[in-house]
Amino acid sequence: MIGDTLIKALERQGMKVWVDREKSRTLIGLDETSLTIAISEHVARSKHEVTAAEKKAIERWQRSPNRWGTGSHYPRPPDYDYHPTGKLTISIGGYPSRSWGDTPKTLLEQRLHQVVAGALDLIEEQRIRTEEQERRRLAWQKAKDRHDRLAELRKQELEQLEKLKTNATQWLEAERLRQYIEAVEQAAVQNGELSEEIKDWISWARIKADCMDPLIAVSDAILDGPEPKSPGYYY
Known part of the structure; x- marks a missing residue:
């Protein structure tokens, strides 16, 4: 199968392939960088031709005295039929991403070396992107920490x-x-x-x-004490 052949080709280049069952996706990775990978089949669509069995089901529904009653549904045929074509597409990555399929002169099976090379390129692009994002995040965090520190100093100065x-x-x-x-x-x-x-x-x-006087450490027993509470109303 093309999937097994592709996995072996990726692994020969040092990449790992695994399934993330929690998110229902397949991943490839090299070192600390990973990307999604998927193999999909192109499906052809054609207008549906009503079959004899579907015509009979419609006629039975039309003759039924309870056709408008609860639990009775019109047996509507589908508008289109979908047919597998055997034409596969391999997609790697989210952003950036690349896809490979059959060409007029070359089948996908014969392009797997291009898929592997493209996967390596995408992983490198993602690695660079991740490092740049981390660099910017650290720079932002440093700026935020400095801002918070200065803001706190300013607050303390104003309070003092x-x-x-x-x-x-x-x-x-x-x-x-x-x-x-x-x-x-x-x-x-x-x-x-x-x-x-x-x-x-x-x-x-x-x-x-x-x-x-703030220079004299004394307090007023009456004015600095708690305000007396009213006993409320007597019933």
């Missing part, structure tokens, strides 16, 4: 800058409060109104200013 601006704003606000508290205290002293109530307020206010 925002934190810096926030801390500076909080520090200025804390200093502004301290200046105000100092002014309140001096005014109370000058006016002879530095009562215990004002002293308590000054102590409280200075603690709040310190809590706002």
